[in-house]
Amino acid sequence: MTRIGAVTGGPHAAILGLGAYRPSRIVPNADVIEAINSSDEWIQQRSGIKQRRWATPEETVQMMSVAASRQALERAGLEAAQVDCVLVATVSHLLQTPAVATAIAHELGTDQAAAFDISAACAGFCHGVALAADMVRAGSARHVLVIGVERLTDITDLADRGTAFIFADGAGAMVVGPSDEPGIGPVVWGSDGEQFDLIRQREDWRDVVGTEDSPGSGVMPHLVMQGNPVFRWASFQMAKVAQQALDRAGVSIDDLDLFVPHQANMRIIDAMARSMKLPPHVRIARDIAEQGNTSAASIPLALDRMYAEGDARSGDTALLVAFGAGLAYAAQVVTVP
């Protein structure tokens, strides 16, 4: 039998740089309440959201991704040509193939980096960080660009009381590369397909198009969500997953600096913090109040705000936990670059 050669990477991986892109349109609650017959007070009480960012037509998935990535590369002190792989977590790139990652890798100026998209909904970014860390350690890439990007407004029914005020747009990116010390802890991840229907695209594209005998709806298959069961699952099951990520990394909750959960709903963030008994010194990401829920983009965007406002410093220990449609989830402890 012919022996196949093997490679190994560096012993450890870490986040080397963080970037973000927030769309230019700031949309206060006042601008969404009419279509859903609601009020500013109800939205804030129900979700903690005061305003959200919505993309303009020019702020495409690719455009926002490239902007966030350039910032992440600059902060990491790297050139695009040093990136070996581009991973894009998204559910709102509406051209099904090819993956938007290939166009982003090209526009950034990588040297034909490997590039593909990840479909893990709101949990996508933490899946990407886990894959990137493993690639760097295994030697299949030296520097991996992980992007979370969404234009959820394209797939949101603005008349749906359950989702219209929640979903938003934006992009975040991180560069993962080799390091002397472990900067990305073991991932705790999984899925619960029994709850496949709780958050989903309303219908299959074939049902939108239909057939000659049975015409389709012809309407964009928007996201639909069952709020209360999702709240229950996210607030309690995900608090347990977050604790497991701490345990697997050997980090005590007392040594944690930052808690950066997926920015789904402020009520979920508060319930998780209570359920986990987070000590008061742990600073909690609350980007959702100004940004809305940006699915795969929410964690890097939230960390970026903490960075900008002085709540996160280089070297801080942060717990990331992401969860969403699938239901899919992933969590890990990381060192802030």
Added chain:
Amino acid sequence: MATTEEIRADLAEIVNEVAGVDADDVEMDKSFVDDLDVDSLSMVEVVVAAEEKFGVTIPDDEVKNLKTVGDAVAYIERAQG
């Protein structure tokens, strides 16, 4: 076996922790939504905490039937058998 009053008192403590309602106000005839201002999301939190505290299961479909504190106490008593 816990008495009805013990269950009510423990439930009152949970409602206080989750929604900041004064535990003394959590009386049997009070409506969670109308009297205590506990909305549906807070109610989910109350139910999960009650499940842990009392060792019972309260399915999502059942939660909407628990309109008053008395409804919840009675459900917990029955579920505890």
